[in-house]
Amino acid sequence: MEPKTAIPVPSLYEWAGGMEKFEAWTTLFYQRVAQDAMLEPVFRDMSPAHAQHVAHFVAEVFRGPTRYSDSEGSHYEMIHHHVGKYLTEPQRQRWVRLIQDAADDVGMPDDPEFRSALVGYLEWGSRLAVLNSNTDTISEQVEAPMPKWGWGETGGPYIP
Numbered sequence: 001m002e003p004k005t006a007i008p009v010p011s012l013y014e015w016a017g018g019m020e021k022f023e024a025w026t027t028l029f030y031q032r033v034a035q036d037a038m039l040e041p042v043f044r045d046m047s048p049a050h051a052q053h054v055a056h057f058v059a060e061v062f063r064g065p066t067r068y069s070d071s072e073g074s075h076y077e078m079i080h081h082h083v084g085k086y087l088t089e090p091q092r093q094r095w096v097r098l099i100q101d102a103a104d105d106v107g108m109p110d111d112p113e114f115r116s117a118l119v120g121y122l123e124w125g126s127r128l129a130v131l132n133s134n135t136d137t138i139s140e141q142v143e144a145p146m147p148k149w150g151w152g153e154t155g156g157p158y159i160p
């Protein structure tokens with residue numbers, strides 16, 4: 001019997017379609033945020049580079065290139081952007097809803113394994129953002145490493 005060849009498991013970044021896909025996703029999302037009655041006031045003063053920075057941050061967490069931490073920020077700085085913003089649970093839920101709709105509309109992979117990992121990350125990250133926003137101090141170390149996210153319990157995409 002032929003031994004099974006091990007197929008390397010792609011990173012979430014690779015499976016999603018690379019940086020262009022992340023940038024298209026967050027660009028569409030923040031265009032919609034700017035038109036959303038609940039979230040527009042929260043993001044009214046965001047920088048023109050905001051959508052790109054969030055794309056590069058999540059791409060790096062999903063094991064893509066280290067563009068965010070090389071030149072745009074760090075995990076500590078990302079947390080710092082949320083501190084003292086006093087975000088609410090309804091705002092978080094709206095953020096999660098809109099970013100998932102944008103994932104559908106830019107054609108992010110919709111297989112169960114990828115979406116399980118994506119939703120898990122968005123729930124985790126958005127809840128931390130709300131927690132951090134409701135304090136005025138950061139307990140995280142300045143040199144804290146970027147988080148890393150993987151496939152979780154499913155272990156990888158379904159490859160027949």
Ligand code: HEM
Binds near residue numbers: 045050057078091092
């Ligand atoms: C996985 C979840 C999240 C990630 C990865 C994330 C990431 C980021 C990053 C990278 C920045 C800095 C952007 C820049 O450099 O311009 C930022 C800023 C910010 N985020 Fe988040 N964020 C998340 C969740 C949320 C949620 C749920 C909210 C609100 C409901 C929120 C509100 C904000 C605000 C208000 C800023 C500052 C905008 C400004 O510059 O005025 N974030 N976030």
